[in-house]
Amino acid sequence: MFQTLLHNFIQWCYYSKDYAFIRDSKYGVPLVQSLHLFGITALLGTTVALNIRLLGIGFKRIPLPLFADQLWPWAKGGVFLTIGAGILVFLPDPTRYARSGPFQLKMVLLLLALLYQFVVFRKVLRKDPESRPVMRNVAFASLSLLLWFGVGWSGRAIAFFQ
Amino acid sequence: MSVLDLLNWVQNTGWATGIKESSLLFPIIEGSHIMALSFSVGMIMILDMRLLRISFRSETVSSIMEQLMPFTLAGFAVEMLTGVLLFLTQAVKAYGNPFFRIKMILLVLAGINALYYQIRYYPKMAEWDRTATPLGVRIVAVTSLALWAGVIACGRTMAYEL
Numbered sequence: 001m002f003q004t005l006l007h008n009f010i011q012w013c014y015y016s017k018d019y020a021f022i023r024d025s026k027y028g029v030p031l032v033q034s035l036h037l038f039g040i041t042a043l044l045g046t047t048v049a050l051n052i053r054l055l056g057i058g059f060k061r062i063p064l065p066l067f068a069d070q071l072w073p074w075a076k077g078g079v080f081l082t083i084g085a086g087i088l089v090f091l092p093d094p095t096r097y098a099r100s101g102p103f104q105l106k107m108v109l110l111l112l113a114l115l116y117q118f119v120v121f122r123k124v125l126r127k128d129p130e131s132r133p134v135m136r137n138v139a140f141a142s143l144s145l146l147l148w149f150g151v152g153w154s155g156r157a158i159a160f161f162q
Numbered sequence: 163m164s165v166l167d168l169l170n171w172v173q174n175t176g177w178a179t180g181i182k183e184s185s186l187l188f189p190i191i192e193g194s195h196i197m198a199l200s201f202s203v204g205m206i207m208i209l210d211m212r213l214l215r216i217s218f219r220s221e222t223v224s225s226i227m228e229q230l231m232p233f234t235l236a237g238f239a240v241e242m243l244t245g246v247l248l249f250l251t252q253a254v255k256a257y258g259n260p261f262f263r264i265k266m267i268l269l270v271l272a273g274i275n276a277l278y279y280q281i282r283y284y285p286k287m288a289e290w291d292r293t294a295t296p297l298g299v300r301i302v303a304v305t306s307l308a309l310w311a312g313v314i315a316c317g318r319t320m321a322y323e324l
Contacts, residue, residue: 030322034315037196041314044197045204052233059229062221070217071208149197156193160185 013094023092035085040152043078046071047148051141054129068125079114102157109154113147169253182251195244201237203310205230213295213303222291252324261320265313272309275302 022028053059053067090097097103124140172178181187211217212226249256256262279302290296295303 027319030319034318037199037314037318038311041199041203042207044200045207048200048204049208058233061225061229066220074211074217152197153193156189156196160189
């Protein structure tokens, strides 16, 4: 069933001109790309801040669970805005992106990053990092930073590489 | 020698053409310019959220500001460095690009906005550090968010006209 769905989606993408107006209007693409960047700024900004706190490099006067509580809505909002605007970047030009190596890598990393963020990282943030061995905090933070910045860099690579 | 002559000379120096023609250096500098948004604008966003009392109400403004500042400044240093390099590699086109010009004006306005906050409200911060923020401070925060969104959107849009 999943294969049929995927097949239908690819077919639809291939023939659809429904979203071509975004590409054809003068400022359509820059506009959705800007929204994509607003989301990235919120998402990566909170990711960096949370990891700085997790690693004990900064924000030490605020306990991590409180810090995370305050930033989590912005991380989540950033994720939704980035993906929502990202879909609007993808739809007018589906075949260009589907064929791109960096885009395929980006989608794999995005899936892993989302899983990690909502299944593992969220729980990591609930506990005081000082109660864990330093190396475990380093491992949790490295994975979060590698995954999200990996998504970012592979996204940027779409513009430059096949 | 006119401005254009100067810009033309700069973008044709060996190292400027070297960066522009490098298949790796240019993407890395451009990518860094975007990824550093997480430190620069990302951190400013957190401060603005505190000034608007949307996040971190239990913390004082001065404490949040102090803890954010080193990372914010590091972020803006990277933005400045990578931004200048990107400009110099395509100086003539960028200089004539309307979105580049709007971006520079918005940057100056964001600087003035921050300076106004430092001069007018920062010295008297003890008076409102824990309580409701003065209306003026809230206006500064909203202005800051709007200006930085404009800077990001103009930066993204100018790339389509280079």
